[in-house]
Amino acid sequence: MAQSNLAPAQAAHDKLKALGILALNGMFDEMDAVGVLRYAINEVLPGDLAIVSSFGADSAVLLHMVAQVDPSLPVYFLETGKHFPETLAYVETLKKTLGLINVHAIHPNSEDVKRFDPNGDLWESDPDSCCHIRKTEPLEPITEQYGGWVTGRKRYQTAERGVLPHFELTSDDRIKVNPLAHFTDADVIEYRQAHSLPEHPLYAKGFKSIGCAPCTSAVAEGEDPRAGRWRGLNKKECGIHYDFNGAIASPMSAAARHTLWKDGAFIADPFKSWTEGTDPSEARYTHVPLPEFIAHREAYLANPHPLGLLVLPGDRIEDVAEDVSRFASIAVAFPAFSDGRGYSTARLLVERLNYAGEIRAVGDVLQDQIPHMRRCGFNALVVTHAPTREALIDNRLPEMALFYQPVGRTEVPLGTRPFLRRVS
Numbered sequence: 031m032a033q034s035n036l037a038p039a040q041a042a043h044d045k046l047k048a049l050g051i052l053a054l055n056g057m058f059d060e061m062d063a064v065g066v067l068r069y070a071i072n073e074v075l076p077g078d079l080a081i082v083s084s085f086g087a088d089s090a091v092l093l094h095m096v097a098q099v100d101p102s103l104p105v106y107f108l109e110t111g112k113h114f115p116e117t118l119a120y121v122e123t124l125k126k127t128l129g130l131i132n133v134h135a136i137h138p139n140s141e142d143v144k145r146f147d148p149n150g151d152l153w154e155s156d157p158d159s160c161c162h163i164r165k166t167e168p169l170e171p172i173t174e175q176y177g178g179w180v181t182g183r184k185r186y187q188t189a190e191r192g193v194l195p196h197f198e199l200t201s202d203d204r205i206k207v208n209p210l211a212h213f214t215d216a217d218v219i220e221y222r223q224a225h226s227l228p229e230h231p232l233y234a235k236g237f238k239s240i241g242c243a244p245c246t247s248a249v250a251e252g253e254d255p256r257a258g259r260w261r262g263l264n265k266k267e268c269g270i271h272y273d274f275n276g277a278i279a280s281p282m283s284a285a286a287r288h289t290l291w292k293d294g295a296f297i298a299d300p301f302k303s304w305t306e307g308t309d310p311s312e313a314r315y316t317h318v319p320l321p322e323f324i325a326h327r328e329a330y331l332a333n334p335h336p337l338g339l340l341v342l343p344g345d346r347i348e349d350v351a352e353d354v355s356r357f358a359s360i361a362v363a364f365p366a367f368s369d370g371r372g373y374s375t376a377r378l379l380v381e382r383l384n385y386a387g388e389i390r391a392v393g394d395v396l397q398d399q400i401p402h403m404r405r406c407g408f409n410a411l412v413v414t415h416a417p418t419r420e421a422l423i424d425n426r427l428p429e430m431a432l433f434y435q436p437v438g439r440t441e442v443p444l445g446t447r448p449f450l451r452r453v454s
């Protein structure tokens with residue numbers, strides 16, 4: 031197993047910091063997956079990068095790219111003990127076909143399994159703990175040996191991944207490289223066919239995203255490819271792709287530089303302000319004003335890049351009801367503390383339009399508004415007001431004992447709302 035050399039790792043990391051990870055993200059064409067991977071392996075973290083692969087339905091694509099750039103790159107497979115036999119056979123097929131020469135299986139600690147999952151049914155009663163002992167815990171000592179790791183995550187897979195960049199800096203100062211961030215399901219299939227890559231044996235049976243056998247089911251035609259993972263449970267990730275704060279790893283750890291508050295932390299914002307005159311087919315990572323979107327709807331819908339929507343007071347979100355799922359993020363403006371129209375927009379999005387992506391409040395966001403905002407469906411805030419920033423960082427927000435307007439979903443009991451949890 032490769033051991034990282036701390037000095038070069040530190041040097042590489044310092045170099046990356048000096049370059050600026052955001053600049054790094056701007057260096058590559060959106061579609062240049064091999065270019066991102068080659069640069070990460072050869073320039074960013076030479077000898078200090080590894081990949082964790084599930085050997086699932088679309089793993090062959092990234093592993094094929096790895097084999098082109100460096101077939102000796104360490105590849106780790108989490109052998110949870112719960113895989114389909116077809117997956118274990120597929121590991122061997124890909125190793126042989128692609129010529130990968132450095133593949134390792136990581137097993138859970140047998141004492142932990144005996145103690146916490148003696149009957150092998152923890153996945154049913156407590157899947158988070160099952161993933162913890164079978165994936166997160168065994169992987170931790172491995173990732174600690176490297177300055178970074180490559181993942182096969184893609185933006186289209188879940189709303190949470192809709193803003194995934196190519197390079198991320200985690201809060202423990204490691205680098206995650208996501209060469210396939212921009213790939214769609216169709217891109218994966220096209221790549222697999224173009225390179226005659228072997229298909230996972232279960233793919234043709236409707237298994238489009240494959241993890242452990244008890245937690246994976248086939249998906250119907252047209253269904254979200256990941257809908258078969260932990261079906262029926264409010265669980266979308268196994269935990270290993272999450273940063274400490276539960277968010278997708280932040281591209282920069284210096285919270286002080288960020289204004290976007292999400293999932294309990296200030297994180298780097300991949301979105302830029304929309305610029306008048308932007309070509310609708312070229313726009314990416316920008317919140318398109320609602321009237322502009324309506325005026326050029328066809329072009330924006332044909333645009334393959336991640337986009338957001340900007341809703342100003344007076345704009346009617348109902349006018350784009352059919353298209354809200356197109357946006358990875360919807361920004362609702364609060365130009366003044368006294369203007370409450372944004373609350374109604376958020377509630378419409380959540381309660382009537384079933385929008386599941388990011389709803390962010392922008393503008394005059396102040397401390398006292400935040401509990402109302404969260405309650406109405408906002409899950410991200412752009413905060414520039416210094417005292418409000420400090421209150422968020424210190425986890426000091428007012429709780430609200432009384433609400434004047436009912437909301438259309440179950441209220442979380444006062445004092446237990448996780449976003450209001452105080453440090454004891």
Ligand code: SF4
Pocket residue numbers: 110112152153156157158160161162164165241242243244245268
């Ligand atoms: S995916 Fe399911 S079986 Fe596998 S570790 Fe997680 S909960 Fe356990």
